[in-house]
Amino acid sequence: xxxxxxxxxxxxxxxxxxxxxxxxxxxxxxxxxxxxxxxxxxxxxxxxxxxxxxxxxxxxxxxxxxxxxxxxxxxxxxxxxxxxxxxxxxxxxxxxxxxxxxxxxxxxxxxxxxxxxxxxxxxxxxxxxxxxxxxxxxxxxxxxxxxxxxxxxxxxxxxxxxxxxxxxxxxxxxxxxxxxxxxxxxxxxxxxxxxxxxxxxxxxxxxxxxxxxxxxxxxxxxxxxxxxxxxxxxxxxxxxxxxxxxxxxxxxxxxxxxxxxxxxxxxxxxxxxxxxxxxxxxxxxxxxx
Amino acid sequence: xxxxxxxxxxxxxxxxxxxxxxxxxxxxxxxxxxxxxxxxxxxxxxxxxxxxxxxxxxxxxxxxxxxxxxxxxxxxxxxxxxxxxxxxxxxxxxxxxxxxxxxxxxxxxxxxxxxxxxxxxxxxxxxxxxxxxxxxxxxxxxxxxxxxxxxxxxxxxxxxxxxxxxxxxxxxxxxxxxxxxxxxxxxxxxxxxxxxxxxxxxxxxxxxxxxxxxxxxxxxxxxxxxxxxxxxxxxxxxxxxxxxxxxxxxxxxxxxxxxxxxxxxxxxxxxxxxxxxxxxxxxxxxxxxxxxxxxxxxxxxxxxxxxxxxxxxxxxxxxxxxxxx
Amino acid sequence: xxxxxxxxxxxxxxxxxxxxxxxxxxxxxxxxxxxxxxxxxxxxxxxxxxxxxxxxxxxxxxxxxxxxxxxxxxxxxxxxxxxxxxxxxxxxxxxxxxxxxxxxxxxxxxxxxxxxxxxxxxxxxxxxxxxxxxxxxxxxxxxxxxxxxxxxxxxxxxxxxxxxxxxxxxxxxxxxxxxxxxxxxxxxxxxxxxxxxxxxxxxxxxxxxxxxxxxxxxxxxxxxxxxxxxxxxxxxxxxxxxxxxxxxx
Numbered sequence: 001x002x003x004x005x006x007x008x009x010x011x012x013x014x015x016x017x018x019x020x021x022x023x024x025x026x027x028x029x030x031x032x033x034x035x036x037x038x039x040x041x042x043x044x045x046x047x048x049x050x051x052x053x054x055x056x057x058x059x060x061x062x063x064x065x066x067x068x069x070x071x072x073x074x075x076x077x078x079x080x081x082x083x084x085x086x087x088x089x090x091x092x093x094x095x096x097x098x099x100x101x102x103x104x105x106x107x108x109x110x111x112x113x114x115x116x117x118x119x120x121x122x123x124x125x126x127x128x129x130x131x132x133x134x135x136x137x138x139x140x141x142x143x144x145x146x147x148x149x150x151x152x153x154x155x156x157x158x159x160x161x162x163x164x165x166x167x168x169x170x171x172x173x174x175x176x177x178x179x180x181x182x183x184x185x186x187x188x189x190x191x192x193x194x195x196x197x198x199x200x201x202x203x204x205x206x207x208x209x210x211x212x213x214x215x216x217x218x219x220x221x222x223x224x225x226x227x228x229x230x231x232x233x234x235x236x237x238x239x240x241x242x243x244x245x246x247x248x249x250x251x252x253x254x255x256x257x258x259x260x261x262x263x264x265x266x267x268x269x270x271x272x273x274x275x276x277x278x279x280x281x282x283x284x285x286x287x288x289x
Numbered sequence: 290x291x292x293x294x295x296x297x298x299x300x301x302x303x304x305x306x307x308x309x310x311x312x313x314x315x316x317x318x319x320x321x322x323x324x325x326x327x328x329x330x331x332x333x334x335x336x337x338x339x340x341x342x343x344x345x346x347x348x349x350x351x352x353x354x355x356x357x358x359x360x361x362x363x364x365x366x367x368x369x370x371x372x373x374x375x376x377x378x379x380x381x382x383x384x385x386x387x388x389x390x391x392x393x394x395x396x397x398x399x400x401x402x403x404x405x406x407x408x409x410x411x412x413x414x415x416x417x418x419x420x421x422x423x424x425x426x427x428x429x430x431x432x433x434x435x436x437x438x439x440x441x442x443x444x445x446x447x448x449x450x451x452x453x454x455x456x457x458x459x460x461x462x463x464x465x466x467x468x469x470x471x472x473x474x475x476x477x478x479x480x481x482x483x484x485x486x487x488x489x490x491x492x493x494x495x496x497x498x499x500x501x502x503x504x505x506x507x508x509x510x511x512x513x514x515x516x517x518x519x520x521x522x523x524x525x526x527x528x529x530x531x532x533x534x535x536x537x538x539x540x541x542x543x544x545x546x547x548x549x550x551x552x553x554x555x556x557x558x559x560x561x562x563x564x565x566x567x568x569x570x571x572x573x574x575x576x577x578x579x580x581x582x583x584x585x586x587x588x589x590x591x592x593x594x595x596x597x598x599x600x601x602x603x604x605x606x607x608x609x610x611x612x613x614x
Numbered sequence: 615x616x617x618x619x620x621x622x623x624x625x626x627x628x629x630x631x632x633x634x635x636x637x638x639x640x641x642x643x644x645x646x647x648x649x650x651x652x653x654x655x656x657x658x659x660x661x662x663x664x665x666x667x668x669x670x671x672x673x674x675x676x677x678x679x680x681x682x683x684x685x686x687x688x689x690x691x692x693x694x695x696x697x698x699x700x701x702x703x704x705x706x707x708x709x710x711x712x713x714x715x716x717x718x719x720x721x722x723x724x725x726x727x728x729x730x731x732x733x734x735x736x737x738x739x740x741x742x743x744x745x746x747x748x749x750x751x752x753x754x755x756x757x758x759x760x761x762x763x764x765x766x767x768x769x770x771x772x773x774x775x776x777x778x779x780x781x782x783x784x785x786x787x788x789x790x791x792x793x794x795x796x797x798x799x800x801x802x803x804x805x806x807x808x809x810x811x812x813x814x815x816x817x818x819x820x821x822x823x824x825x826x827x828x829x830x831x832x833x834x835x836x837x838x839x840x841x842x843x844x845x846x847x848x849x850x851x852x853x854x855x856x857x858x859x860x861x862x863x
Contacts, residue, residue: 038400038404095344095346098403099540099583099587100584100587100588106583107581110574111577113574114574266411267412270411270412274405274409277397473734475728475729479727485710486705489701489776492698493690493698493780494723495727496727499727503730
């Protein structure tokens with residue numbers, strides 16, 4: 001095996017997974033930054049995206065339609081969770097909030113098993129995306145490049161909203177200092193609601209495009225949640241830039257780790273999480289004291 | 290108030306009689322369930338030292354339960370020891386693990402503590418899964434129950450469930466009795482102080498890290514004992530006893546039972562295990578009901594079942610008092 | 615009367631990011647002295663207490679207690695050496711009884727920390743001491759009440775009680791009369807006077823009545839530095855003090 005030739009391809013694999021992670025981590029870290037809640041149900045929302053997409057595909061046969069509809073449905077689920085459950089528990093403190101999102105994740109996973117069964121599902125991707133491109137001297141699946149493309153589009157869209165619109169400024173301000181934003185007369189509960197909904201929507205997008213790649217199955221929530229927590233802790237809870245860096249880092253770690261040390265890849269990741277939590281709970285880019 | 294005292298004694302005596310004569314009037318299968326209820330009651334009471342008394346949420350305590358479980362089986366298998374040493378070894382190894390991960394864990398609180406507990410649980414699970422030569426990975430190790438040898442007395446065969454039931458009953462009652470006593474000791478009161486006001490506790494002269502570590506280790510011992518009892522009873526250990534699902538189970542049981550009241554976790558484990566058993570024959574989606582109960586309690590009854598029961602008791606007694614003037 | 619210094623702050627600096635909150639602070643407190651620290655809001659008074667009690671780490675400088683350098687020691691060690699502090703915002707154990715609140719401090723004083731084998735009620739002598747302290751702070755009849763249910767004034771008394779229960783040599787009180795009515799303040803002054811007799815007291819206050827009733831010496835702090843130190847009369851006359859409080863008006 002030619003080692004040098006492998007590297008760009010593996011790096012690309014890592015980037016693909018990193019992009020999916022970032023779609024999830026960006027929402028998760030913003031939700032934490034603003035609401036101080038680590039949403040254990042985020043992996044389950046990602047899973048819902050994949051499963052909703054499967055069903056839309058089943059009914060309509062249109063992948064592009066599912067790409068629009070499924071994330072919106074997940075966004076609605078997110079809004080529902082925040083409004084009906086989270087809002088009430090907010091007042092009780094952090095431990096009950098954690099327990100609540102944990103319980104919701106648990107229930108969502110069981111519901112998926114009931115509605116769609118426990119076997120992995122085959123999601124049919126459209127013909128255009130099924131082929132391979134010749135890249136780096138070999139052939140590379142188009143679908144994975146598609147994942148990167150969609151992710152970049154979503155990020156560009158989010159960046160525009162967050163940094164170029166009034167709504168975006170308000171959201172960023174609320175993440176930085178919600179009391180002030182509240183004092184200025186903005187409807188902070190509504191902002192929370194929207195943020196949670198958008199976070200859920202992002203998770204839905206990740207699920208739709210990730211499902212065919214990472215296999216749609218009831219265990220996918222737990223699988224990705226572990227990587228997700230590592231990303232969000234390492235990158236710093238509340239930091240988008242940190243989430244981006246950490247997502248790519250973990251993506252590459254997985255990609256190369258599985259290649260060279262398949263037995264220990266997971267082990268090193270948990271070790272990284274433990275090390276970061278022990279020595280720098282604020283993450284690599286977070287603020288200290 | 291004397292009436293209360295008599296009632297309490299009546300309850301204690303009849304409950305003790307019930308528990309002591311249980312094997313006489315239930316089936317073998319139900320006795321199996323009873324033994325598991327005992328074991329998980331101990332696990333939950335110990336776990337509540339952290340969750341309820343110390344205010345520390347761990348998402349990874351199956352690590353201690355599982356270490357106890359593996360240690361017992363391995364000690365029987367490789368050293369040919371009998372039942373009691375196996376149980377004690379399980380508790381001991383759990384303490385060792387507690388020392389290794391505890392010194393890092395007790396520096397953290399809240400979310401960080403919870404996440405680190407998960408990370409360590411995952412590390413230990415991955416180790417158990419990969420180290421096939423020791424643990425046989427996911428397939429697990431089967432081992433017949435050893436005898437209970439009492440030095441100077443002889444040994445008692447543990448093949449029958451009834452015998453093991455009485456053994457587990459004695460061990461669990463002794464352990465839970467100690468855990469109750471612990472809440473009345475200086476350290477037991479102190480850990481509540483660290484929960485109530487960590488800052489002030491340190492400002493009145495206590496080293497809170499050392500305090501938390503001590504309590505973490507005591508909790509670890511009993512969780513290890515529970516795990517050792519479980520694997521000894523089931524004559525089997527596998528990675529399912531050390532994984533995150535098991536950690537979630539004990540969190541559910543303890544929280545649903547009620548973390549603010551000493552016997553809450555006991556009620557929670559018995560309750561959940563009972564309806565798990567009862568409902569799993571009716572529906573395979575028992576887990577959803579468990580999840581729904583959990584969420585409902587998080588939202589409306591932070592004190593769990595025990596809180597609800599005590600609340601009802603107060604309500605009824607008040608009614609009773611009003612009516613009798 | 616020449617008393618040796620029990621507490622010396624030598625060229626203290628404390629930086630928060632870019633902000634230098636304590637900027638070269640020098641102070642010497644004599645044994646048995648009652649020393650008030652006053653100054654405008656944000657001058658660094660509570661930060662100073664936080665440094666003294668070990669909550670914050672010093673950026674540079676030294677803290678010397680009875681001739682021993684205690685800079686950088688953690689809070690529990692500083693307490694054990696004999697410096698105890700109260701908090702501006704009431705910092706008791708809300709869900710414990712008043713009795714248990716104080717007993718916790720006394721257990722620490724008697725070095726009983728990790729005992730997990732004996733019922734806490736077996737220490738009868740400590741229970742007696744607890745009752746004595748409760749009587750001193752006027753909360754003996756409320757000993758079974760949950761601390762969180764006391765009135766504000768009572769909680770403030772408990773706050774002081776927790777601070778003095780360990781029989782410290784140096785007592786740091788951070789705005790002990792904050793939020794009190796005139797009557798409550800007068801009672802608080804009497805309490806503080808009684809329980810700190812024979813000890814060294816350092817008290818942060820805004821209420822000048824309290825300061826003048828209690829203090830032997832006053833230090834004025836502004837922008838993290840000492841502006842003036844002296845007897846109450848000297849401070850009242852000092853023009854620098856007036857400037858610190860009135861600014862550029």
